[in-house]
Amino acid sequence: MKILVVEDEPEMKELIKQFLEGENYVVETATNFHSGLDKIVSYDYDCILLDISLPDGNGLDLLQELKNLDKEDSVIIISAKDSIEDKVKGLNLGADDYLIKPFHITELNARIKSVIRRKKSDGRTLLELENVKINIEERLVLINDQPVELNRKEFDILVFFTMNKSRIVSKAAIAENIWGDYIDQANDFDFIYSQIKNLRKKLRAHNAEIDINSVYGMGYKLSLK
Amino acid sequence: MKLINHTLLILSTILFTTVGLWAFLFFFQLFDQVKNTIDEGLSNHKIAIIDNLINENSIADQISFQDKSYSIKNINETYALQIRDTYTDTLIFSNLKNSNYEARLLTTAFVASDGNYYELKVLSHEINKGNLIEKIITSLLWLFLFLIISTLFVNRFVLKNTWKPFYEILNFLNDFRIDKKVPQELTKTNIKEFNLLNKSVKNLLNKNVEIFNSQKQFIENASHELQTPLAIGINKLELLAEEPSLSPEQINKIGQITESFQRLSGLNKSLLLLSKIENQQFNLTEEVNFNKLISRVIRDFSDFTAHQNIKITHLQEGDWIVKINKSLAEMLVLNLIKNAIVHNQKDGEIIIQSTSSSFMIKNQSELKEIPSDKIFMRFNKNSNQKNSTGLGLAIVKSITEVSNLVITYYYNGRHVFKVSEI
Numbered sequence: 001m002k003i004l005v006v007e008d009e010p011e012m013k014e015l016i017k018q019f020l021e022g023e024n025y026v027v028e029t030a031t032n033f034h035s036g037l038d039k040i041v042s043y044d045y046d047c048i049l050l051d052i053s054l055p056d057g058n059g060l061d062l063l064q065e066l067k068n069l070d071k072e073d074s075v076i077i078i079s080a081k082d083s084i085e086d087k088v089k090g091l092n093l094g095a096d097d098y099l100i101k102p103f104h105i106t107e108l109n110a111r112i113k114s115v116i117r118r119k120k121s122d123g124r125t126l127l128e129l130e131n132v133k134i135n136i137e138e139r140l141v142l143i144n145d146q147p148v149e150l151n152r153k154e155f156d157i158l159v160f161f162t163m164n165k166s167r168i169v170s171k172a173a174i175a176e177n178i179w180g181d182y183i184d185q186a187n188d189f190d191f192i193y194s195q196i197k198n199l200r201k202k203l204r205a206h207n208a209e210i211d212i213n214s215v216y217g218m219g220y221k222l223s224l225k
Numbered sequence: 226m227k228l229i230n231h232t233l234l235i236l237s238t239i240l241f242t243t244v245g246l247w248a249f250l251f252f253f254q255l256f257d258q259v260k261n262t263i264d265e266g267l268s269n270h271k272i273a274i275i276d277n278l279i280n281e282n283s284i285a286d287q288i289s290f291q292d293k294s295y296s297i298k299n300i301n302e303t304y305a306l307q308i309r310d311t312y313t314d315t316l317i318f319s320n321l322k323n324s325n326y327e328a329r330l331l332t333t334a335f336v337a338s339d340g341n342y343y344e345l346k347v348l349s350h351e352i353n354k355g356n357l358i359e360k361i362i363t364s365l366l367w368l369f370l371f372l373i374i375s376t377l378f379v380n381r382f383v384l385k386n387t388w389k390p391f392y393e394i395l396n397f398l399n400d401f402r403i404d405k406k407v408p409q410e411l412t413k414t415n416i417k418e419f420n421l422l423n424k425s426v427k428n429l430l431n432k433n434v435e436i437f438n439s440q441k442q443f444i445e446n447a448s449h450e451l452q453t454p455l456a457i458g459i460n461k462l463e464l465l466a467e468e469p470s471l472s473p474e475q476i477n478k479i480g481q482i483t484e485s486f487q488r489l490s491g492l493n494k495s496l497l498l499l500s501k502i503e504n505q506q507f508n509l510t511e512e513v514n515f516n517k518l519i520s521r522v523i524r525d526f527s528d529f530t531a532h533q534n535i536k537i538t539h540l541q542e543g544d545w546i547v548k549i550n551k552s553l554a555e556m557l558v559l560n561l562i563k564n565a566i567v568h569n570q571k572d573g574e575i576i577i578q579s580t581s582s583s584f585m586i587k588n589q590s591e592l593k594e595i596p597s598d599k600i601f602m603r604f605n606k607n608s609n610q611k612n613s614t615g616l617g618l619a620i621v622k623s624i625t626e627v628s629n630l631v632i633t634y635y636y637n638g639r640h641v642f643k644v645s646e647i
Contacts, residue, residue: 019464082494172484191529216477
């Protein structure tokens with residue numbers, strides 16, 4: 001899987017690169033509009049992370065170029081600007097997602113995975129983790145091929161965890177991913193504990209080979225047994 | 226009191242006192258003059274009488290003024306020589322009128338051709354002081370009336386016109402809002418001072434608007450510039466926490482730092498939002514049903530409230546549909562409900578009452594009443610909620626201001642916030 005990161009902030013760029021390489025992606029980077037354009041024209045990527053405020057141009061124009069070239073690379077816009085107009089413009093130009101800085105790295109991870117998954121799925125969108133199979137479109141979970149009943153939030157949490165397996169997922173990241181942005185300053189995220197507790201109970205009851213562990217002070221981690 | 230009336234009052238007071246005093250003086254002067262004229266007449270009369278009498282052989286005493294305007298009395302020489310012409314005010318009883326009347330009396334003495342000395346008293350006709358005063362007062366009243374009418378006229382048409390630019394600038398300043406564009410031009414006048422005032426006010430306002438705008442811009446830019454380093458910080462910490470060599474305590478510490486960063490980021494987002502609202506960057510409006518919005522937000526927070534065991538009751542008495550920016554409406558409801566939840570107590574209760582023209586959120590809290598002029602101020606923290614940014618209600622206030630809504634707060638054992646139309 002090849003990912004292009006177009007980001008002018010060197011530290012941010014390095015950080016994303018390092019993280020994505022850890023997730024076994026092939027990562028290339030561009031720090032400005034022109035080098036980004038060069039790479040977009042010359043190569044195909046599974047996913048492009050696009051910062052829209054670049055020193056020598058607007059990332060949205062890169063998106064337009066991509067469209068003009070009839071390329072089908074998935075694009076996630078990352079922007080420091082929480083502007084509805086930009087978001088609408090970006091999505092209209094064919095971006096697959098829009099992420100506002102600052103974001104949790106686990107959130108970025110989940111978004112990249114679902115963008116890639118959506119494009120490659122061909123109708124088969126099964127996440128598999130040991131003896132747990134998740135069909136995202138049909139919202140079905142099978143453990144040892146036995147269906148497990150999860151409520152909407154438990155299901156979303158499980159998907160978020162499987163996309164970030166063996167990473168520490170912070171409570172804030174879970175809250176934002178499942179409950180939405182507005183909860184971001186909801187003060188204490190302890191309320192997600194009850195959902196996690198139920199999910200954990202159900203996983204154990206069905207002898208799942210995965211488990212959710214608490215990481216004191218940070219959040220949770222999905223681990224393989 | 227209006228400026229015009231104030232000057233009018235002073236002017237009238239001065240005018241009427243002066244005229245009144247003048248009338249007084251005028252009366253005495255006039256009266257003096259009248260007396261002089263009468264005295265002169267008496268003197269002439271005296272000469273005529275004496276001329277008439279002087280050659281008569283015998284002059285009979287005539288004590289009373291009964292039928293003539295003078296009296297004559299034979300006197301001895303020594304007494305006569307003492308007498309000088311004197312004019313006095315006197316009261317005379319008139320049989321005709323059967324009352325006293327005021328008159329001037331000239332007392333003099335003369336020596337007749339027979340060598341006898343006589344005292345002569347000559348009486349003037351009646352002086353009617355009362356009549357005179359009455360006449361003067363009547364004419365004065367006419368004068369006053371005329372003055373009042375003319376001052377009112379001057380006030381109504383001349384002064385009002387003259388002060389018009391002044392009232393215009395007052396209205397202008399009254400309507401002025403620093404976060405709105407400086408509106409219409411002030412009308413030009415040919416009065417130098419007013420033009421100067423207009424110019425100074427305009428300069429002052431423009432300067433203030435400029436400062437205000439640059440400050441606003443500064444906040445927005447600063448918040449913007451903070452986003453990227455914050456993002457880098459948070460993400461680096463998240464990656465750092467995954468290092469396998471870390472001890473649980475170290476991970477915990479990283480968690481705490483991450484939390485601080487996140488709080489900072491939340492604060493920053495709220496500041497950005499505030500300046501965006503104030504910069505009128507949300508101007509698309511559509512019809513929003515607050516009732517539905519409230520129900521949705523309550524649902525969104527249900528896990529949170531269930532965890533805190535807070536009961537939310539939504540009394541729906543009508544649909545309130547407002548033309549407003551949808552995102553702003555959402556943020557308004559969200560922040561108010563969030564505020565009610567966050568500052569609630571465990572096992573507390575929130576009552577939301579929506580009608581066809583307003584909605585009200587009443588929440589219990591351990592917090593005491595908050596002064597209503599402080600509650601919507603930025604960073605006015607009334608609790609030691611460590612995660613409260615102190616901006617939520619400031620955002621609410623800003624939203625109501627740009628959306629032509631009013632928010633009121635009062636305390637009646639519960640904290641009550643009411644949003645309604647202006």
